[in-house]
Amino acid sequence: MHGPLPLLTHSLVLFLCHAYTRLLFRQFLFRPKDVKKPKAIAAAAAVRVMNPTLNIEASELRVGVETEGVYDEAFFKSLDGVANALDNVDARTYMDRRCVFYRKPLLESGTLGSKGNVQV
Numbered sequence: 001m002h003g004p005l006p007l008l009t010h011s012l013v014l015f016l017c018h019a020y021t022r023l024l025f026r027q028f029l030f031r032p033k034d035v036k037k038p039k040a041i042a043a044a045a046a047v048r049v050m051n052p053t054l055n056i057e058a059s060e061l062r063v064g065v066e067t068e069g070v071y072d073e074a075f076f077k078s079l080d081g082v083a084n085a086l087d088n089v090d091a092r093t094y095m096d097r098r099c100v101f102y103r104k105p106l107l108e109s110g111t112l113g114s115k116g117n118v119q120v
Contacts, residue, residue, distance in 0.1 A: 064094055076102040083107040 034042035040058035047056055063071050082099050084106065086092045092108065099106040 063091065063098075071098075073102070076104060079104055081105040081107065083109070085109045 029043045029046040030039065031046075038058070038060055040060050044056045044058040047054060061067055061070060076098060079102075082095060082104055084092060084095055086095065086108075096106060096108070098104075
């Protein structure tokens, strides 16, 4: 199959930091031109190049207890699933709890690598 994936039509990209030169080797969405730019903006632009038909939003608003008024029941119910690449264990376990609560599939690819969203 060639071209954009037809199953994904809308996405929200959340990153709270900026791209740095020393981390570019492990971040496939970011290039030298993205250094010091907000990761959410740079990632959304990179994904638009890969799939121009995707409706993608960028946000730098943290997902957590303090933003449950924004990322509320209506927000989670509007999702088909969640894909994480978090390097923060607290954020990862928070999203895991929210996905379990709202019965949303979660694809986790953060610092635990192949362990996924399993916490012991």
